[in-house]
Amino acid sequence: MTSAHTPAVNFHGEDVPPSPPDRALFHIIPVPYEKSVSYGAGTINGPQAILDASCQLETFDGKSVPADLGIHTLPMLDCSGSHEDALARIEAAVAACLSIEKIPVILGGEHTITYGAIRALRHKHPDFGVVQFDAHADLRETYEGSRFSHACVMKRVFDLGTPLLQLGTRSYSLEEHTLRQEQRIAHIDAQDIFRMDISDFVLPADFPEKVFISFDVDGLDPSIMPATGTPVPGGLSWYQAMGLLEGIIDSRICIGFDVVELAPVPFFPSSSFTAAQLVYAIMGFLGRSQINMKHWEL
Numbered sequence: 001m002t003s004a005h006t007p008a009v010n011f012h013g014e015d016v017p018p019s020p021p022d023r024a025l026f027h028i029i030p031v032p033y034e035k036s037v038s039y040g041a042g043t044i045n046g047p048q049a050i051l052d053a054s055c056q057l058e059t060f061d062g063k064s065v066p067a068d069l070g071i072h073t074l075p076m077l078d079c080s081g082s083h084e085d086a087l088a089r090i091e092a093a094v095a096a097c098l099s100i101e102k103i104p105v106i107l108g109g110e111h112t113i114t115y116g117a118i119r120a121l122r123h124k125h126p127d128f129g130v131v132q133f134d135a136h137a138d139l140r141e142t143y144e145g146s147r148f149s150h151a152c153v154m155k156r157v158f159d160l161g162t163p164l165l166q167l168g169t170r171s172y173s174l175e176e177h178t179l180r181q182e183q184r185i186a187h188i189d190a191q192d193i194f195r196m197d198i199s200d201f202v203l204p205a206d207f208p209e210k211v212f213i214s215f216d217v218d219g220l221d222p223s224i225m226p227a228t229g230t231p232v233p234g235g236l237s238w239y240q241a242m243g244l245l246e247g248i249i250d251s252r253i254c255i256g257f258d259v260v261e262l263a264p265v266p267f268f269p270s271s272s273f274t275a276a277q278l279v280y281a282i283m284g285f286l287g288r289s290q291i292n293m294k295h296w297e298l
């Protein structure tokens, strides 16, 4: 079992020569943050497990070699101290990446970390939306006495005034349901995605032109992603997730993304590999999207 203290390997390991920061479109920021576990534990080991599994990925994803866009992997972020201490370090790491016009790829860790990333992005981009893949709405005001629980992260993001689109949700409280209705927070629950033709999927026309994608791995079905703290049946299939991501990235500028809440299970590499491939798939969609190629000058 890896631990948060094991030195990080580069994303893709030895297969891809590491790029210096100014030559890498993607900056991998591993964030082993785990402070508000509500059910299963282990997200502290998520980033290392994704990096380890990434060494087994093919560099060719079937359509292109996303690694050719350059990948720079940062050391494990120090998540010690209070919520605010850790969030400030996440914000600083993301801001450093944004200052040289690169794309932050944040590996969690629990979902709370997204809030640090969003704070940095708001300084850089006046107008963007968050597309959240998740079983849960994460819209609670507080949870177990904390405003910084992973169950509250999207309420914190929403409170900043950032538009949200929730995809794959299927477990939320009456309070969260009411908030979504009253505030008209855009969402497509998992059961509606199940009935949808994914190829017809388009983002709401009034959704911002720039998006940050926050992918809680429990948005996927537990049959392909059991290694997460609060799994819920009825989640997205792999190809549903791929279709939605491609639709989003084909029509919007992606200014960053995260993959969070992987809680790796010892001797069960499948979930870690799935999370690593998810990260790489998003890089591929981005590198092949006309609007992103133009924006990032690829």
Ligand SMILES: [Mn+2]
Binding pocket: 111, 134, 136, 138, 150, 216, 261
């Ligand atoms: Mn979540």
